[in-house]
Amino acid sequence: MDDAVVVTPGKVPGIPAPLRGLFPLLVALPVLFGLQWALSDAPFATYLLSVMGVNVILAVSLNIVNGMTGQFSIGHAGFMAVGAYVSGVLSLALKEVAISGLPVVLSDQLFFVAALLTGGVAAAVCGFLVGLPSLRLRGDYLAIVTLGFGEIIRVVVQNTEVFGRALGLSGTPQTSSVAMVGFWVFVVVLVSRRIAGSSHGRSLWAIREDEVAAEAMGVDTTGYKVRAFVVSSFFAGVAGALFAHFVPIINPNSFTFVKSMEIVVMVVLGGLGSTSGAILAAVFLTLLPEGMRSAFTAMSEEGSSLAQQVDQIRMPVYGVLLVVLMLSRPQGLFGTRELWDVLPRWMARRRKGQS
Amino acid sequence: MSELIQHLINGIATGTIYALVALGYTMVYGVLKLINFAHGDVMMVGVYMGYATAFALGREARSSLWGVLLIFLVAMAGCALLGLIIERFAYRPLREKPRLTALITAIGISFALSYGFQLDIGFLPGAAPRAFPQIIQPVQWFTLGDPEFPDVVLWNWQVLSLLVAVGMMGGLQFLVYRTRFGRAMRAVSHDHRVAALMGIPTDRVIAVTFMLGSALAAGAGLLYAIKDTSVSPMMGLMVGLKAFVAAVIGGIGNVPGAMVGGLLLGLVEEFVVGYAASTWRDAVAFGFLIIVLLVRPGGLFGRVAAEKV
């Protein structure tokens, strides 16, 4: 377990400590803008990358609760919905407004960031409200309460005029971009890795391994659990807000129990507690149906139902996948390790095997 | 005022079904400390088994007494078998693993069943809902009020369903508290390691508990299908969740608690929908759950046990 919590900035020696925190950002930003520029003519790739990015944010943030803290939340889509709707309503209200003295593009982006943060904070507040009472309960009760929370959110949205009721919220400015989604992916990964390496993270790991023992060692279990929950739901809210700004219409159908389960599958598949595992699983599971669809479309003749059936078969396959995974490898693909812990060792073994 | 009686009838009818399904949750939780998330979906499979049997029997035979008994028997036996298989291959290997592992497995099974049944392949029924055949010939027992808009209507099958449900609950109560097997079950529930040391075959007790719970779910599912006349692959999910809520409200692991919880939930839902806001139906159950957990974390009849190390 110890080697699972190596902090990335430690790997760049020779840079003064205050700059170390900035270093990843300096690398990430040009890459993101480069990507944005390269994809400006490819709407489909942009859309797919955005969906993937949102899924990564969701999976990594859920991993903070489900993986690191060992709690089991299955209502993540509910927090996503809160973020999406709150930011969507805000953006709609500010649609015709611009900050004077700034180019329109810039002021749009500023409003977008404001909407993202508002969505995230609203979701975090909900996370706090749900978390405070229910995290005092045992794990499986938490599961059911988070699920119930997701349902309640759905019903509330359906009955609220501002949220467009069943038809949904349309007309939100589509100001999201690959760079913005990528930036938040970067932030959530950074936060998640920093938490894992901090004393805060150690407390979370302790709760995960044995709650009673952690409490006996003086860890304020409820406090840490609620904090983990709030951070996690904040990012779910941001993910939802991003989603609302590149999907033309959001309606309650997008935030059902099924969506929550998809995120859970990502986290479990990647390994409960592994950030890079969650990322890889999210990327893999977003591309899988897309890949199968293109493969079948290319292979089969026009009009055959192979490509159309991909989505229908996806859900039962997820279910079987969960069962098989739990039986054969309950810690997920990576366990609590990260890609860079696993990969070198595997390479070394392979070289040995070949010689 | 007299529509109050109609609401009571409706609420009790729904409540008994929640209660029966809740019993399965409670029993399994008692012996395994596992929320069997797939319970509602096992119920759904049972209903489809009953549906297939009813069709195999044909119009005449399925509404005779023997036909109805056969339908119940096939569905309950089939579900017991399904429960046994799930327990043996999915839950037993995980018994000594962290509890979350088993919970994730249960969710996986629930997904595989409810979405698998929506496929249109082979014997699988596909997503569209189907009408459940009338296996009990409906007879109106009495009505109250204006014949054009009667305030209260009572049908024979409503009473029959209630009797069957009460019978099942009574049987279960007897089994758990009055028989040798029930004592073994309670011992396993208390502490399965010690129970094993005392010579109780824990594996077998757990397997039988699972089969009982699943059979009960199938029975409840059939009553549900008779009541609401339609079957669909997603029917198990909501009923399962609400029954779980009922079990928690009554205090999970507590047999009479599950019954009271189920009835209470059925009535609360009925009255909120009938008298207050019909748009909030699905939020009611979960709101009720959160309130109960806040006020009495162990449920109405449960005790909060300090976790031992």
Add this chain to the structure above:
Amino acid sequence: MRRTAPLLLAVLALLAAGCEKKTRQPAVGEEQKGGAEQPVVREAPGEEDTLLLGEVGSLTGAQATFGVSTRNGIELALEEANAAGGVKGKKLAVRVYDDQGKPEEAAQAVTRLITQDKVLLILGEVASSNSIAMAEKAQPAGVPMITPSSTNVEVTQKGDYIFRVCFTDPFQGYVMAKFAADHLKVKKVAILQDNKSAYSMGLSDVFTEKFQGMGGRITTRESYSQGDTDFRAQLTAIKKTRPEAVYVPGYYSDVGVIARQARELGLMVPLLGGDGWDSEKLFELGGSAIQGSYFSNHYSPDSPEPRVRQFIDRYKKAYGGVPDSMGALGYDAARVAIAALERAESLTGPAIRDAIAQTKDFPGVAGTITLDENRNAVKPAVVLQVEEGKTRFVTTVNP
């Protein structure tokens, strides 16, 4: 723990293999079925001689029958066009994607159709939320889109590339209100609406407004959620208000059960509904309880007109069963699209758009189609009565 990585890859490979197998099995059966029933259209998509259209529909989920019927109607229209020599000497083909009833998937599917498959024109969606999502992507890309059966007003307001071949919710709500007031001569109607569906809520709003305008009274408005199976609480509350009819603008999958439970509770008044009722499944789910109820629809399968009879015969032969209105509208939408492609001066977005906009007095099976300046079809609606295992034409209501 040291064996992590190889195991990981092995599991991944296994999963991939498992998924692939699972997806293939059903498809084989489907293909055989499809092959036996629909022999035409299956040319390999050569770049030169095929014109590719795109379609997005909900092919999974409880209302999948709507998506499937629409697809069938479209395929039938394309088969006929190809048999008649295609358009401008080229064969037509359609690429279909499933959106699982979710707007983000619909938007993704449309983007895929436009950028990957480079389709000329997009047909689709039944559900209005999804059509709006599609329109938002099709309009800026300059690809014309025709929705066969989205009745929400907002859809065609998304831009000048977006058309529809059916009437809109306000009209359909008006039709039932007028029918209830003039034909049934009832004064008190209760409403039971589906809170989860924008379609149902929209119809219910319009009905309330129009019916009250005609001097009627709405006794109560109760709601349910799609997929519920117990409606007794709402129906008991409705019964208390003693209405002369109940307006249930929902989908057939719920309406059948609602009818049974209404009769069980002694609520014997006729039920009224909209085109969401139109499915063969309604007769099975509703049994004798639904008989005698009325719903507004796009076309009547009883219609004696030769083009309707011909369409029904062909549809029955290809897919079995009487086409519901989604099938008829899918067929109409595809034929309007084909006629426009034929008329268009060139196969570019603006040219096709202009050609579609000129559609006038087009003989569709679900009524004659003339597109107005808002790109909506203006056409009459029919009211049908449910009988044992079929529907009966009652009257036509003109706009």
